[in-house]
Amino acid sequence: MRIAFLMAPEGVEQIELTEPWRACTETGETPQLISTSPGTIQAFDHLDKADTFPVDGTVDEVSVDGFEALVLPGGVANPDALRTHPGAVAFAKGFFDAGKPVAAICHAPWTLIEADVVRGRTLASWPSLQTDIRNAGGTWVDEQVQVCHEGPNTLVSSRKPADLDYFGEAMLREFGKVAA
Template sequence: MSNKLQDKTVAILATDGVEQVELIEPRKAVEEAGATVRLLSIKEGEIQGMNHDKPGDKLKVDGLVADASVEEYDALILPGGVQNPDTLRMDEKAVAFVRDFARSGKPIGVICHGPWVMIEADVVRGRRMTSWPSVRTDLRNAGAEVVDEEVVTDKGLVSSRKPDDLPAFCRKIVEEFAEGRHPPRA
């Protein structure tokens, strides 16, 4: 276990329908690097993880995003799955949290369909990103420069396409989260 992220607190924002591996593997990577991780959601209790189109495990929620403050966290992870970000982007508190986080300049890791929440928060304009193929048109329409690469980093924003990219994604979020805040974008 490294201590690259010792004294850092990382938020993971997710709800029912989260692609389980896209939550579990990044959480494990940042915890192994010494971070404290809190799973935030739009509901209390547990959320339903998914293994593609089949139910996975129930995952214990640590707090509500409505009660969270960006100042409490050093970094944010936005996992994918289809239902998860589609539901989150309809929740004003979740969208506001992501918007405020992106504007703070603190690092964010986002994978697969996760960028939908960032698109709704209007924080992808001018950013270089990747995502699941069906999300790329939405990213372009929202002003992002979209590329098809395993992992893309743009001033603290780390994005990846799919579960197969998790090893590279996890390495890169640990690196970026250790580096910390970047100057906020306009």
């Protein structure tokens, strides 16, 4: 299964990229790093620069049709940049339009709010997003992981890096339903 990991060129929380990526590769999935610019992305450990990762394709080069699922890692700067990029917003929305599963952690729901796909859905996120989610018509919960089956696709969401084990397990379980 090909899984798109959508990130801005800078600002992703490294562990929110590397842990779900590892979980995917360990189960034989094929993750692909998609960004708004070619080259590499700069990850962060909170506010400190961490590692860089090579981009496999840009939102202008790839299509939702080439993937079975989408993962949106967080960090504060990453989704904040993505939600201002029309191509990134359209790419994320395309997974909802196609009925494909999406997983988002921490601040990543900001991109989904911009894509106008949280209305009627229940999400977990970093606590500071709860008002944004509610204002966008969603329901916010303070849970380690939330799996929402409202609408044409499944949305897996989680609050923070401490929840990554729960997030990865739920993400892979829900993505596996597509492959079955």
